[in-house]
């Protein structure tokens with residue numbers, strides 16, 4: 001039998017993780033990424049529960065630990081930076097806002113890309129899929145920049161707004177907006193920065209967070225509540241320039257570090273901005289095309305599970321593909337194992353994300369009181385659970401025997 005050839009769209013977390021496992025099982029993969037080069041941006045993502053176990057099995061846990069940001073915990077601050085409540089990092093896989101393995105998204109993606117590039121995986125930057133023709137025996141793929149090519153399978157791992165998903169499934173998936181926008185940017189470090197995740201909540205449903213990284217810079221996020229809530233109302237993306245103007249208008253009157261971040265913004269190239277939402281897809285496979293990661297099931301950054309789901313999903317999808325003769329059985333196995341895990345992660349606590357992003361002055365005051373109580377000694381455990389996603393709720397299949405045969 002000839003070596004199966006798989007095309008993966010998207011070189012962030014899900015795509016390169018899938019390439020990693022498929023390569024280990026002896027498959028050939030091409031990863032097409034629309035950005036002109038590897039994307040370094042973003043900030044801390046958590047690796048929890050089953051995802052840590054997957055990294056262990058991949059032999060990558062040490063590499064991930066070495067790349068952690070060293071964050072000591074989460075500290076909520078007031079208008080002048082004074083501490084309102086703090087939640088130190090825990091060594092639990094599941095509890096707390098700051099997980100034990102906190103790593104920058106770009107550093108984690110780099111770990112997977114470095115271990116696949118140059119092996120039987122090819123990365124094709126600055127390109128994208130424009131058409132798919134699945135004739136039941138292979139998929140003919142047209143690219144924006146290049147000749148058509150045939151692949152055995154195509155996997156869309158190109159994020160919440162996946163255009164590959166639309167090509168293969170039409171408008172089947174629903175993107176549910178949670179009424180929140182987040183802008184991520186990397187700014188110069190200054191001596192007010194500390195090794196804690198500092199979180200300021202202000203009126204108007206706006207918040208600012210600052211986090212340490214291990215590259216001598218600081219990762220900032222500006223979050224705002226919007227009116228766009230519900231199914232299918234995810235707004236179109238603004239250009240980077242329009243986003244800068246928008247942020248100036250919305251955040252200029254906030255205290256604490258708002259001015260510093262807005263002043264630093266002009267020198268920042270990679271502003272990553274996203275409307276926060278969840279993807280509900282009735283199925284994750286159609287013929288020889290399947291969905292993975294945020295493209296399939298985006299649970300959103302507020303779930304704290306986006307990256308863990310992608311790492312686990314890639315492991316399961318690759319394991320099922322390598323275990324079955326027919327891709328249809330593999331896709332069925334993948335969905336049977338992953339769907340309950342995904343649904344748990346998607347089910348957010350009532351009031352999320354609005355409760356943590358109050359709009360009125362009274363709401364901000366009430367939120368701070370809740371934080372103070374949650375951080376107090378008697379309620380500390382409860383406080384940690386406030387931020388705790390369901391990290392361990394999956395029976396991770398063993399695919400070790402597949403490695404032994406290579």
Ligand SMILES: Cc1cc2nc3c(=O)[nH]c(=O)nc-3n(C[C@H](O)[C@H](O)[C@H](O)COP(=O)(O)OP(=O)(O)OC[C@H]3O[C@@H](n4cnc5c(N)ncnc54)[C@H](O)[C@@H]3O)c2cc1C
Nearest residue numbers: 010012013014033034042043128158159293294301306307
């Ligand atoms: C630059 C960046 C920064 C991020 N920062 C954070 C963060 O700080 N915190 C957080 O919680 N989450 C962040 N995320 C999202 C987070 O990575 C995901 O929620 C999660 O890890 C699941 O990853 P994914 O690989 O499924 O999707 P994503 O991480 O969204 O990756 C999708 C990839 O597909 C590429 N792509 C999109 N469309 C196409 C196309 N048509 N053809 C080819 N490629 C395409 C994108 O450029 C991207 O590289 C960030 C994502 C990116 C891309």
